[in-house]
Amino acid sequence: MPPEIDNRTPASPHERFMRLALRQARAAADLEEVPVGAVIVREGQLIAQAHNQVELLKDPTAHAEILAITQAAAALQDWRLAGTILYVTKEPCPMCAGAIVLARIPRVVWGVADPARGGAVSLFPIFQNPRLNHRVEFEGGVLEEECRGLLQDFFRKHRADRAAGSAGASRGGAGADPADGRPAPT
Numbered sequence: 166m167p168p169e170i171d172n173r174t175p176a177s178p179h180e181r182f183m184r185l186a187l188r189q190a191r192a193a194a195d196l197e198e199v200p201v202g203a204v205i206v207r208e209g210q211l212i213a214q215a216h217n218q219v220e221l222l223k224d225p226t227a228h229a230e231i232l233a234i235t236q237a238a239a240a241l242q243d244w245r246l247a248g249t250i251l252y253v254t255k256e257p258c259p260m261c262a263g264a265i266v267l268a269r270i271p272r273v274v275w276g277v278a279d280p281a282r283g284g285a286v287s288l289f290p291i292f293q294n295p296r297l298n299h300r301v302e303f304e305g306g307v308l309e310e311e312c313r314g315l316l317q318d319f320f321r322k323h324r325a326d327r328a329a330g331s332a333g334a335s336r337g338g339a340g341a342d343p344a345d346g347r348p349a350p351t
């Protein structure tokens with residue numbers, strides 16, 4: 166069984182880096198991208214920061230985490246991102262969770278869980294899968310309300326745009342509308 170997500174509100178140093186990830190997510194929103202941001206830190210130093218660019222690059226794989234992993238690997242000159250922590254505003258999707266495993270990232274911290282599509286622990290529990298050769302420690306719920314609010318505002322706006330007949334493109338390549346996949350109350 167995967168461990169439960171730790172949703173306690175932490176008074177943690179994680180918040181500092183999650184704020185940088187949130188800044189990236191806001192930059193994505195300003196560019197009409199699904200607002201997800203990620204940063205990678207090693208020994209307290211920022212080595213990568215990125216936001217979702219699926220629309221700009223017209224690339225379904227241009228998620229924040231993937232772009233940040235590529236940056237970090239270039240910075241370290243190593244595909245093994247040993248000793249790093251990846252901060253991301255939303256629980257990674259299955260593609261990104263797979264890339265995180267391949268990069269051997271030891272720890273991931275996210276803001277809001279994605280019960281409908283999450284690939285770390287929610288829909289596909291990749292991070293602690295005993296059949297894979299790398300396990301990823303994780304913590305959720307860091308600045309959760311801000312991370313969720315950004316996504317909800319974005320999808321609310323785009324639903325309103327669609328309803329008004331403008332902005333025909335559907336969004337969601339980089340992720341989930343958290344509003345349509347909320348966990349059942351427990």
Ligand SMILES: [Zn+2]
Nearest residue numbers: 228258260261
């Ligand atoms: Zn992803």
